[in-house]
Amino acid sequence: MMLGSLARFWHKGWITELYVKPSFYFTYQGFEWVRPLGYTGMHLLFAGMALAALLITLGLFYRLACVLFFLTFTYVELIDSTNYLNHYYFISLISFLLIWLPANHYFALDVTFKRQHPINSVPRWMVGTIRLQVGLVYFFAGIAKLNGDWLLRALPMKIWLPAKSHLLLVGPLMYETWVAYLFSWFGALYDLFIVFFLLHRKTRPAAYFLVLVFHLATALFFPSIGVFPYVMILSSLVFFSSAFHQRFLATIQRTGLFRIAKLNSPALPFKPRANQFLLTIIGIFFFLQVLIPFRFLLYPGSLFWHEEGFRFSWRVMLMEKSGNVFFYVKEPGTGKTYEVNNREYLSPLQEKMMSTQPDMILRFAHFLAETYQQEGIKEPAVYAECYVALNGRRSRLFIDPTVNLAQQSLSWRHYSWVLPYQKSE
């Protein structure tokens, strides 16, 4: 027997999450059908998102708020793939799941205002879906770490750790090879197995202690990953028992705003058919969730190099990749070549993200063809000279410089104009 209130507590994480968002406002680069809505539009969108998050937390107009939050958040996320982050994707998914769950029936204003019947128990699968989602994130992050560079060569840890030698006490250790291996292996084992320990009642407190240690350590060592550790720390609380959450909620109850459902409240008043419909949706959802991270298997070539099937797969902090790309626009009629100043069009972050990701390079190439055509260049051909260094290895030519990218189309297929990965130093 689990309580519907479990999910709500952990929305608190989203509120802090919202404080971090403003960096979004500054990075628009919409080549997809989703476009930024301009200054005022974006601010309204974020205001709507904040309101929705607040309503979800309070449990007021819950379902409407969930839909609103899911739509606004996902919309913003889709504007620019520069800003793709695994935990944004995670939040999108969770908010989608919450639309279908009755998390407004226990410790919620919807109950206080008699908009919903109080319920104090939900079918186990409802909490299970959230747990499964959190579990999938960890497990796939673990699987992603099972590769030669991570396990056998401790890359990219070997690169990242010496940059942290300023840290108190542990600083000097950062140059040690064995420390890099320890971090790599501990990270992989943690991701793979933590969920199982969280699920088991007896190991749960110890496992949660590990969650705290692990994520606080990552927050300390890699501040650039932002709120991700905190999101996971709070999300993992969903594994705790209903009694634990009830104790927590009881302390909040003193505000008098919320009413906790009485124990003799009826069980969830779902019709069997509606229940089945829900289960089908959530079943399909998880089926896709399990398949999507494995789609990289359909592509030939190195995953890290080509990044085909890389996103939406819980590959977190896995590689050190830097690139540098020059674009040349050629006019076949006159033979003239125009070298592009990328920063005329892109923010430094966008340029950086683009320089290692083929689909972004292609999008930008198409944009350039369009732009130069408007400026009077006839049939512009776009070529890229791009060098990429992966996991501290020497940089290599990334894109075939003889291919006219203006004539290559975006697709889900393998891009043949991305040169194969050469591993040798």
Next chain:
Amino acid sequence: MNLSGKKTWLGLIAAVMLFVIACSEGDKTEAVPDNGFDKTAMLTNYADNLIIPAYAGMEQKLAALESAVNTFLATPTTETQQALKPIFKEAYLQFQRISVYQLGPAETLLLNNFLNTFPADAALIENNISNNTYNLEVNAATKQQGFPALDYLLFSDQALQKLDQPTGPNRKKYVQDILARMKALVNTVHANWNNTYRAQFIANTRADVGSPIGFLVNQFAYELDQLKGPRIGWPYGKQSGGTLFPEKSEAYYGGFSGSLAVENLTSLKKAYTGNESGKGISDYLIALKKEQLNTDVLRQFDLTIDKLKAIPDPLAASFTSHKDLVDAAYREVQNLLTLMKTDVASATGVRITYQDSDGD
């Protein structure tokens, strides 16, 4: 899962951990013992032997320039103009030695932007002179001051003639105001380094965005980007389908853009090696076991400097008469930039995040 199953799991994990530790210990015996790298000593070297002396040098050269300019303005003739030019060139060369260190107080004041945003905007400058009102302190005024403005005011074809016109006194005052502002900016940065920033700089051994090490690696890439773009590529017509803009080159009127480019890159190499003191970013790379990369970077520096030196000064003329030499140098600058922006940045775990700015 029953209890014994769980114990098995724990046992397995413990075994794996021990195995890993054993493995990596084994690895260590093969590798060169690594005692870390003294980042504080490196930063101290940069502060005391490179950056602060460069600002002191800039102050001296500007003082010398000021007195030479005053002599010239008192009696503007072809002779005094010719006598002024080498002193102006000396000061401009010294600027190339501080250019790469745009971090800390220099970054706050936008020192490079105010000292060397080229080409200068002649129309705005003429406007300022005829109106005799201007504010050089706003960010929008970067193209109306600094070395490029002096270059235009002192050495353009009609410089002497214009000093003779009724607006002559205004013009002289404008030159002196520009110089005073340049001196004030450099003095402020220099004093800041001496007073408080030096201590902050050497104490911060992080490598993240905004840290000295992060800044240095970023500035190496940024300077190379400037060399490739505003200093050579843009006036050479790289972005404009071959249409030349020689007047956009650095020190166009003084006619020594080539020397400035060579000095810029030579200073950059000096910054990269920490003046070959054993305490530079190059040595940090060696400590990170990237000897080969470091060797390649140094070789690429030397090659590129040679190719730049091969182009006769001024670049503006060579853009037409020595295209092959310009192309060759441009190619090598680009290769060096790629090494810096991908290989070196990747090896040091530094993110290239520099922001855009017009010209230098």
